[in-house]
Amino acid sequence: MSAEPINDLSRLCVHTITTKPWPIEVAAEQFAKAGVGGITVWRDALANRNIAQTGQLLRDHNLSVVSLCRGGFFPHTDAAGRQAAIDDNRRALDEAAELGAPHVVLVCGAAPGQPLTESRKQIQDGIAALLPHAEAVGVKLAIEPLHPMYADNRSAINTLAQANDMAEELASTHVGVAVDVYHLWWDPTLEAEIARCGRNGHLYAFHICDWKTPTLDFLNDRGLMGEGCIDIRQIRSWVEATGFTDFNEVEIFSNRYWSEDQAQFLEKIKHAYLNHS
Template sequence: MASPDMNRLSLNQITTENWSLKEAAEGCAGQQIPWISVWRHKVQEIGLKESKKIIDANGLKVSSVCRGGMFPAADKEERSRRIDDNKRAVEEAAELGTDVLVLVCGPSPDKDLIQSREWVREGIEAVLPFAEQHGVKLGIEPLHPMYAAGRSVITTLGEANQLQQQVGSSQLGVVVDVFHVWWDPFLYEEIERAAKTILGFHVSDWSVPLPDMFKGRSMMGEGVIDIPRIRQAVEKQGYNGPIEVEIINQAIWDQPGEQTLKQMKEAYHTYV
């Protein structure tokens, strides 16, 4: 299988968490990586205006903003505040020049997962008209089930597809992250079901044993995920946009960022 075009490569900023946005942008420009996925906490360090200035000065395109979501909360006022925060995230995405806001939908505040999934739907529906006005699409990213208690009650691509179809808006889609979905026996059926609604594709790897639950992602090629097969399936359903390398791993964070980008490019070419 042929390697993906290097022009599709995107640094998801969490991969170089110890770098500021300026360092990440300059690193990408130096390594001829054309895309960057921006995390909101990095934008907040320097402000939206300065962030856009840095990205533009380095000639980068923004593949997505991460993250919106976190909708479930026991208190109605808190749920409303979270919806407002998602609207701010939409504004940030529009200002930075991307049309994708990634949603990590959020965990349940209690043991009622059914209610929390309903709050997720309600939150998305509340944000969608605002997102449409700003030309930004919302991408539901299902997370691996081990994150259900702490990060997201949407844990399979099937759930994400069901939610997308239930809401029924062309402004809403799904994000396929191989780390979260590779294990799913229905993965390829659900990728096919997601046709024309896939808004993002994220890559990393799952090494054995997993070194850490949260910071456990590995560089592509160091684990068990059949990344090229998943990429080919996603492309078959019409997604040919940026491919984000998203690796949350303390050892990778601690090494020089330039080294990470060089490894990332090589692994992308060889294993994606």
């Protein structure tokens, strides 16, 4: 059974990458004016800014800071690269703490030409190395599995089962998962794995958009909810069955939408969210 239709915007979160042409100050103003409840901040949006002041700006606009994107990219074929990734992830944790974000979303990475098993080991080792710092600054880490088409260079974690396995093996209250429908809608075990991470208290984030047919660019041609083949409402029902009551995060990479008037695009997001999520 699908979830009930959404009738307000209180749990709508929009990622800064979704309206990429807007600086974060403009996004904050426009999101607030539109009635959006939350914002997930991408690290590029914080460049050359006082992060603590930016977090306060968002809260002054009555926006909940839902998460910081992104950390990860742990695997490398040399030790120096792996250490540089860990150092950068420590900085991401510090940025999240300054911003007031409860967790950092991890796009875990992969090293082309390296066996996926080795990349997965390096991902787990990298997250384990971060845990003392994550606990010290009070920020959690959300492992986001990516669609298998990205297994070569963007993420060796490609199913929710793999993310759940890793979170359970790390056995930390500071490690969980992010569920993104774009990456996971095809998985026949998805309902069971969502229930599993819900039972374990590992479900930190829920991202929505749609898979267009045909998809013209596998990175930057995501669709608005309702433009594609994902049964978002069904997946949302599984997420909410776990007791999840946090935000539904609209994360859309789209060359087409980035070229449009962003205020008009935001209105389309609101309409799609209310009618197709």
